[in-house]
Structures are given as C-alpha cells and as structure tokens.
Amino acid sequence: MNTTLSTPSSAAGLPDSGVSASGLPVSLAGLPFAKGHGTGNDFVLVADPAGDHDFSPAAAAAVCDRHRGIGADGLIRAVRSEHLPEGQALLQTNPAAEWFMDYRNSDGSLSEMCGNGVRVFVHFLLAEGLAEIGEGETLTIGTRAGIKTVTRIEGGYAVDMGPWEFIYPDHAAAKAMDAVVNAGGLEVPRPGLSVSMGNPHTVVALAELSELAATDLHTKPSVQPEPEHGTNVEFVVPAEPLVVDGVGLLTMRVHERGVGETLSCGTGACAAAVAIRFWAGRDAPNEWAVTVPGGVVGVRFLTAEDGREHVELSGPAVLVARGTLL
Numbered sequence: 001m002n003t004t005l006s007t008p009s010s011a012a013g014l015p016d017s018g019v020s021a022s023g024l025p026v027s028l029a030g031l032p033f034a035k036g037h038g039t040g041n042d043f044v045l046v047a048d049p050a051g052d053h054d055f056s057p058a059a060a061a062a063v064c065d066r067h068r069g070i071g072a073d074g075l076i077r078a079v080r081s082e083h084l085p086e087g088q089a090l091l092q093t094n095p096a097a098e099w100f101m102d103y104r105n106s107d108g109s110l111s112e113m114c115g116n117g118v119r120v121f122v123h124f125l126l127a128e129g130l131a132e133i134g135e136g137e138t139l140t141i142g143t144r145a146g147i148k149t150v151t152r153i154e155g156g157y158a159v160d161m162g163p164w165e166f167i168y169p170d171h172a173a174a175k176a177m178d179a180v181v182n183a184g185g186l187e188v189p190r191p192g193l194s195v196s197m198g199n200p201h202t203v204v205a206l207a208e209l210s211e212l213a214a215t216d217l218h219t220k221p222s223v224q225p226e227p228e229h230g231t232n233v234e235f236v237v238p239a240e241p242l243v244v245d246g247v248g249l250l251t252m253r254v255h256e257r258g259v260g261e262t263l264s265c266g267t268g269a270c271a272a273a274v275a276i277r278f279w280a281g282r283d284a285p286n287e288w289a290v291t292v293p294g295g296v297v298g299v300r301f302l303t304a305e306d307g308r309e310h311v312e313l314s315g316p317a318v319l320v321a322r323g324t325l326l
C-alpha cells in the first residue's frame, strides 16, 4: 500500500511566504554575522550601518535559538546612531556616539543595556573595521540606557556604565532591602535589593557557595514586588574574608530577564557589587572582582567628571566565528 503523509510546508523545511527555510525572514537571508562572547555571555552580532535590517522579536528569537538557530543569549545589531530615533536623540547631546548598540534578548525582547554585550560590540566594530582605537583609547557608544564610554585595555575593555540607582530609592535606603525573592532549591524566600544599571536587577545575598550551587535557575525566580518591566536576578555569595588586597570578592549566578540562566551578566555583576557594597557599609572597597560561571569581571566605583559616582565594568571580549544567515 502506498501511504502519503500530508506535511505542512514549513515543517517540511519549505518556506512559508516571507520566511526562508531557516525560519528567518527572507529579507535577512545573506546577512553576514559574527558570534562572540564576554565571559561566556554569548551574542550574535550583525553590522547594519544604515539601519536596513531591523529584526522583529520573532526573527531575533529564531537567530538566538540554540537548537534551530545560531544560538546565543542575545542579538546585537550595530547601527549608525543617525539611523535610529533613539540614536538621533543621543547624538544631540554627544555627536561622538556614531554607533548604536541595538540589543535584543534571546526571547526577542529589547533590553536597555548589556554590559558584556557592549564590550563584545566594540570588539566587533574594531574587527569589522567600522571603528579604530588603540589600547588606552575610548569609543563612545549609544545604547537605550544612554551613552557609554568604552576603553580598550590590555586583555579586553573597560566600560563606564554611568551612575547606578536604586529602583525603589525610599524603600531601599530605609530598609536595606526592597523585595522578597524565591527560587527552586532555596529553603526560604530571601530579601533582595532592586538596582538599576540602566536595566533592572534584583540582588540576593546567599551565605554559602553550596547554597548558590543548589539554587535552581531553570525557572524564573519569583520577585515581589517585581519591577514594572521585569528584572534580572543575581544570587551572590560574598567571599570570606570579603576583601583581599583592597578588592572585594564575590561569586554570582544570574537568571536574566528574557533569557534564563546565563554564564555571565555584566550589568548584573555591577548590580551585585552595588548591593553588597551597600550592605557592607562604609568600609566596603571600591574595587570588586565578580566570579561568574563563565569567568571573572571587574567592577570599580569612580567619581566621574560630572561629579557623580559611576560604575566601571571591565572584562574580556572574544569573537569566535563568522557566517551568513540563510
């Protein structure tokens, strides 16, 4: 007997209208990309100088899919600021911000900022010949969290992330915590502190590395109250002793908004240092080393030219591959 299976064209790998066999919009077919990471936080990077290739949330999610796409924690598009409304607004205050980092999480959602991403973004611009800086020189980058200055340093990049803020200033200052956080593997819910690094974070301190290892981040931790647009959640263990040679030592795992658990989060490392420094009090250091599953990033608190306290994030940036979207 002859049996014929009826298969929808998309499942057979045949394109639906407007979608190529890869599942991406046909308009993106042929677009070159690079793959890179910063301490294991990985990104697909696309150069789109004239802003011709805006990715829909679905297209970004398809590219970042680890089974059916290239696979990444986020998609980064390099666009000349003049071609995006957000970029044009930044150019009014700082004409040096030629390039804009258009960042999407792996679920396709936009984020204001990505600390590991902006280092890899600058590394990508240099590798593509779209910008040129030597060691000790800086590049001014537009992001949805404002302008960031990135300095090329030995072994990587240092980013002036700007000032940090409490998300609930009155509550945080009065009670030293402003959220209750629960996650699988924790015996009881924990107090958290909500910190903005341009994007939202909720930081929880744990006492032991064994407790950190037992925390289940396969599902999204519950955060009450949760910031309006969601939050990234950092679980942090301060070292014992906390400070060695003037540097505060932290170990962190993170559940990222729009992604899930990642090997590293630069803005999260900054938020973790902000919270632990706040809890530790007056004698806490200004320099921190934050160990994440994917490596170590540095965080420093500096008084900037504007007289405000800024956070500086430093770490490596690596490109691992180039290819073409089909």
Ligand SMILES: N[C@@H](CCC[C@H](N)C(=O)O)C(=O)O
Binding pocket: 041, 074, 105, 110, 111, 112, 113, 114, 115, 116, 117, 199, 200, 232, 256, 257, 258, 259, 262, 264, 265, 266, 267, 268
């Ligand atoms: N991994 C990033 C943060 C990426 C954005 C985040 N998931 C959000 O939605 O805010 C980093 O290195 O900072």
